[in-house]
Amino acid sequence: MDEHILDDLALNNALSGTNSHLKLLLGISSILICVFSPSFFTPLVVGISMAAVTVGLAKIPLREYITLLMIPVTFAASGAIVILFLTGGGDPILSLSLFGATLTATTGGANLSLLVLSRTFGGMSALFFIALSTPMIQIFTVFHDLKFPREFIDLSMMVYRLIFIFIGEAIAIHNAQVMRNGYNGLKNSVHALSMLCGALFIKAWVRGEEMLIAMDSRCYDGKFEQCGAKQTIGILPAAATGAYLCGCSVLAVVFSGITLF
Amino acid sequence: MHIMEGFLPSPWWQLWWLVSLPFVVLGFYQLRKMFQENREALPLLAVAGAFVFVLSSLKLPSVTGSCSHPTGTGLSAVLFGAFITSILALVVLMYQALFLAHGGITTMGANLFSMGIAGPLLAWVLYRAGKRANLNTFLVVFIAALAADLFTYMVTSFQLAVAFPASEGGITTSFAAFLAIFAITQIPLAIIEGVIVALIFKYIIDVRPDILVKLNVLSKTAIERIREAAA
Numbered sequence: 066m067d068e069h070i071l072d073d074l075a076l077n078n079a080l081s082g083t084n085s086h087l088k089l090l091l092g093i094s095s096i097l098i099c100v101f102s103p104s105f106f107t108p109l110v111v112g113i114s115m116a117a118v119t120v121g122l123a124k125i126p127l128r129e130y131i132t133l134l135m136i137p138v139t140f141a142a143s144g145a146i147v148i149l150f151l152t153g154g155g156d157p158i159l160s161l162s163l164f165g166a167t168l169t170a171t172t173g174g175a176n177l178s179l180l181v182l183s184r185t186f187g188g189m190s191a192l193f194f195i196a197l198s199t200p201m202i203q204i205f206t207v208f209h210d211l212k213f214p215r216e217f218i219d220l221s222m223m224v225y226r227l228i229f230i231f232i233g234e235a236i237a238i239h240n241a242q243v244m245r246n247g248y249n250g251l252k253n254s255v256h257a258l259s260m261l262c263g264a265l266f267i268k269a270w271v272r273g274e275e276m277l278i279a280m281d282s283r284c285y286d287g288k289f290e291q292c293g294a295k296q297t298i299g300i301l302p303a304a305a306t307g308a309y310l311c312g313c314s315v316l317a318v319v320f321s322g323i324t325l326f
Numbered sequence: 327m328h329i330m331e332g333f334l335p336s337p338w339w340q341l342w343w344l345v346s347l348p349f350v351v352l353g354f355y356q357l358r359k360m361f362q363e364n365r366e367a368l369p370l371l372a373v374a375g376a377f378v379f380v381l382s383s384l385k386l387p388s389v390t391g392s393c394s395h396p397t398g399t400g401l402s403a404v405l406f407g408a409f410i411t412s413i414l415a416l417v418v419l420m421y422q423a424l425f426l427a428h429g430g431i432t433t434m435g436a437n438l439f440s441m442g443i444a445g446p447l448l449a450w451v452l453y454r455a456g457k458r459a460n461l462n463t464f465l466v467v468f469i470a471a472l473a474a475d476l477f478t479y480m481v482t483s484f485q486l487a488v489a490f491p492a493s494e495g496g497i498t499t500s501f502a503a504f505l506a507i508f509a510i511t512q513i514p515l516a517i518i519e520g521v522i523v524a525l526i527f528k529y530i531i532d533v534r535p536d537i538l539v540k541l542n543v544l545s546k547t548a549i550e551r552i553r554e555a556a557a
């Protein structure tokens with residue numbers, strides 16, 4: 066069970082009052098700068114600065130942030146190793162013998178894997194910035210303002226509500242099963258997990274029906290009303306965002322030629 | 327099987343977004359029709375979406391930029407059809423990116439194609455074909471969920487392979503390499519998910535078979551037959 070729901074942190078962060086359009090613009094633009102940057106340098110700068118903003122301005126605890134960052138960075142690092150040995154070009158720098166096969170890393174492979182690694186780091190930092198600074202409720206308001214399909218927003222809001230019900234139920238069932246040795250051995254685990262999922266589905270299904278009754282009795286007419294508070298865009302945050310994005314774009318262009326080898 | 331943010335270079339992430347787009351549009355069209363005809367569809371779909379999310383948050387580590395999960399989309403495809411599932415998967419992927427830091431925004435197109443379109447489409451086709459051939463319902467559900475998972479994992483490997491072809495042997499070699507690396511976690515995972523989904527199906531038939539009739543997943547006579555066989 067993954068209980069690291071980032072929304073919990075996002076609800077209490079120091080930037081929650083800042084305009085959510087601006088935060089999404091900053092996050093998504095940073096991701097795009099990383100993906101389009103031909104050199105590893107700019108994504109690295111974006112990654113470090115986004116992490117600094119998230120920890121420094123949004124006041125997300127550093128320890129939590131590092132734990133979160135380790136999940137994708139570990140995966141990206143192992144992926145980069147595969148790319149290092151698979152792709153090539155340039156001079157060989159390292160040879161390894163593994164199960165009788167020889168794996169050779171070249172300078173081309175090293176450049177590419179460093180680029181992918183830094184892009185993932187930059188992209189994930191920017192994604193974390195969005196996830197940790199903008200509560201989901203604010204994101205719904207942005208979707209609404211951007212004229213996303215109504216069905217999509219309504220469905221997302223209801224899924225949002227149900228996710229927390231489901232996780233609560235799942236933890237309760239899981240605890241009860243663990244206390245009864247439910248996860249003792251593979252056969253028991255499979256049985257216990259399917260019981261958990263089945264019971265979860267039915268319980269949540271009943272909740273969903275009850276929710277419809279509750280909604281009907283409150284005059285639900287097939288539409289959810291958006292009650293997001295209007296947020297003003299401050300001059301300082303807007304200027305800072307603009308300056309940051311321009312700076313990163315310039316960096317990406319100026320340092321486009323930098324490679325490791 | 328999520329590809330992390332930033333892992334797919336241009337033009338591949340844009341390309342996968344473009345490939346996924348028609349399915350999303352078609353899904354929205356069906357969703358709108360469903361909401362108009364049957365208002366109860368909204369809570370039902372929301373339950374399915376949240377369920378897919380919780381199921382996919384059970385994760386196992388694996389090598390290379392993505393990590394291994396049950397996808398949960400096989401069940402959704404059998405219950406609601408392939409196109410609605412693509413919308414559910416879009417919602418779920420958004421939450422996974424924002425809540426769990428799985429996947430990303432640029433890579434969402436690729437992840438949506440593998441988890442939300444390719445896998446569910448195959449599951450749906452297999453379920454319909456199996457039902458028409460009068461096979462055991464639970465076996466058909468097992469096969470559909472298993473195939474959805476395996477196909478998702480193959481598509482992800484392919485997506486990574488075309489973006490990072492090997493210098494010797496090209497796409498084929500790197501496809502084989504990515505397949506081999508994911509196989510260790512994905513094949514056992516797919517079998518387990520198949521069993522679990524089949525058992526969930528059994529629970530639904532036991533407790534609320536009326537839902538399945540309403541969704542046109544099983545006919546009344548089929549449910550009576552299954553219940554008689556179990557009794």
